[in-house]
Amino acid sequence: MKKVGIVGVTGAVGQEFVISLDKHPWFQVTQIAASEKSAGKTYPEAIRDPNTHVLKWQVGGEVPDYVKNMIVRSVDEIKPEELDLLFSAVESEAARDIETRFAKDIPVISTSSAYRYEPDVPILIPGINDEHAALLETQKKNRGWKGFVAPLPNCTTTGLVITLKPLYEKYGAKKVIMTSMQAISGAGRTPGVSAMDVIDNIIPYIPKEENKVRIETKKILGKLKDGKIEPADIRVSCTCTRVPVIDGHTESVFVETTSDCTPEDAKKTYEEYNKGSTVKGFPSAPENYYVVHDDPTRPQPRMEREVGGGMTTTIGRMEKEELFDHGLKYMLFSHNKKMGSAKGAVLLAEMLYKKGII
Numbered sequence: 001m002k003k004v005g006i007v008g009v010t011g012a013v014g015q016e017f018v019i020s021l022d023k024h025p026w027f028q029v030t031q032i033a034a035s036e037k038s039a040g041k042t043y044p045e046a047i048r049d050p051n052t053h054v055l056k057w058q059v060g061g062e063v064p065d066y067v068k069n070m071i072v073r074s075v076d077e078i079k080p081e082e083l084d085l086l087f088s089a090v091e092s093e094a095a096r097d098i099e100t101r102f103a104k105d106i107p108v109i110s111t112s113s114a115y116r117y118e119p120d121v122p123i124l125i126p127g128i129n130d131e132h133a134a135l136l137e138t139q140k141k142n143r144g145w146k147g148f149v150a151p152l153p154n155c156t157t158t159g160l161v162i163t164l165k166p167l168y169e170k171y172g173a174k175k176v177i178m179t180s181m182q183a184i185s186g187a188g189r190t191p192g193v194s195a196m197d198v199i200d201n202i203i204p205y206i207p208k209e210e211n212k213v214r215i216e217t218k219k220i221l222g223k224l225k226d227g228k229i230e231p232a233d234i235r236v237s238c239t240c241t242r243v244p245v246i247d248g249h250t251e252s253v254f255v256e257t258t259s260d261c262t263p264e265d266a267k268k269t270y271e272e273y274n275k276g277s278t279v280k281g282f283p284s285a286p287e288n289y290y291v292v293h294d295d296p297t298r299p300q301p302r303m304e305r306e307v308g309g310g311m312t313t314t315i316g317r318m319e320k321e322e323l324f325d326h327g328l329k330y331m332l333f334s335h336n337k338k339m340g341s342a343k344g345a346v347l348l349a350e351m352l353y354k355k356g357i358i
């Protein structure tokens with residue numbers, strides 16, 4: 001068993017880590033940490049609102065037994081010498097310091113953007129660009145670290161890139177236009193999105209999100225060559241919005257492929273990818289990496305968020321798009337806290353473990 005820690009354990013993503021690592025066959029959570037205000041409390045105490053006394057447990061079911069008596073540590077109290085791996089789920093400014101500090105000694109898998117744009121840091125989606133993990137060795141050498149930082153993408157990039165990758169590889173892709181309808185849990189607990197702002201409303205702007213999606217999509221679809229990632233030559237335009245959905249991001253995508261790809265070709269390509277998935281059989285992997293619906297009323301967040309334990313990317317409305325020479329349009333659903341962050345980070349750890357990197 002590898003001993004793992006979670007920092008940011010009380011947050012939206014941290015709570016999902018607690019669930020994803022419950023009874024995990026390869027990883028055992030031995031240390032949990034959050035900010036100074038949670039430190040020293042038991043986990044259930046730390047996630048109880050001090051004003052209303054309401055338990056702020058955002059994920060379904062009960063708080064797992066294994067964390068009920070664990071004491072939340074401050075970052076200073078984390079003992080890296082007693083860990084094989086640290087999962088980081090804190091906002092990017094705090095994450096920068098925390099991840100730098102621990103990567104000197106142990107591997108850090110991060111859901112934050114703190115390191116995503118550094119040249120020697122891959123942005124990894126298990127099952128999509130596993131070969132970029134080779135860059136972690138370069139990162140260790142460059143920085144003289146025993147560990148590394150391996151970030152996941154922004155949760156909005158995840159669904160887009162997962163659906164683009166098979167098309168990009170087989171048919172090429174020149175241009176992408178995406179509009180997201182993002183869940184409120186994507187904004188985290190602190191400060192989060194106020195109910196007064198989001199109920200009965202759509203917020204048409206999410207600061208910094210669109211640039212993240214553009215840069216990350218090109219990097220993840222890029223080629224690793226001579227210790228560097230050459231970004232994919234693809235133009236990405238996006239509009240990111242927040243909608244009153246609790247969990248799961250829906251995205252409307254238009255893509256211009258380089259060679260002709262009919263909706264039927266695209267569906268066949270996803271089926272082939274399902275069969276050859278590099279993460280098939282891993283503890284956190286779904287049975288089907290992709291599900292494609294012919295029913296034009298899918299995907300819907302309520303219907304898709306439990307599919308494949310939140311790890312399946314659902315695609316619907318796959319149609320020819322006349323605006324482009326070789327145009328396709330579709331809708332996708334991707335769970336922001338499962339495949340898009342915590343459980344996706346656990347799947348990434350499983351992939352790195354199988355490769356012997358951790």
Ligand SMILES: NC(=O)c1ccc[n+]([C@@H]2O[C@H](COP(=O)([O-])OP(=O)(O)OC[C@H]3O[C@@H](n4cnc5c(N)ncnc54)[C@H](OP(=O)(O)O)[C@@H]3O)[C@@H](O)[C@H]2O)c1
Pocket residue numbers: 007008009010011012013014033034035036037038039075088089090091092094095111112113153154155185186187188189190191336337340341
């Ligand atoms: N929410 C999503 O769907 C999603 C998806 C992909 C990526 N992400 C990324 O994942 C990270 C966490 O997001 P989140 O939504 O879980 O945020 P969140 O709900 O606000 O949780 C933040 C967590 O970080 C802890 N924290 C804050 N400052 C800290 C510090 N200085 N030292 C140690 N711990 C500190 C908080 O502890 P206290 O409770 O003690 O304050 C809490 O546990 C962010 O970088 C976010 O961009 C989020």
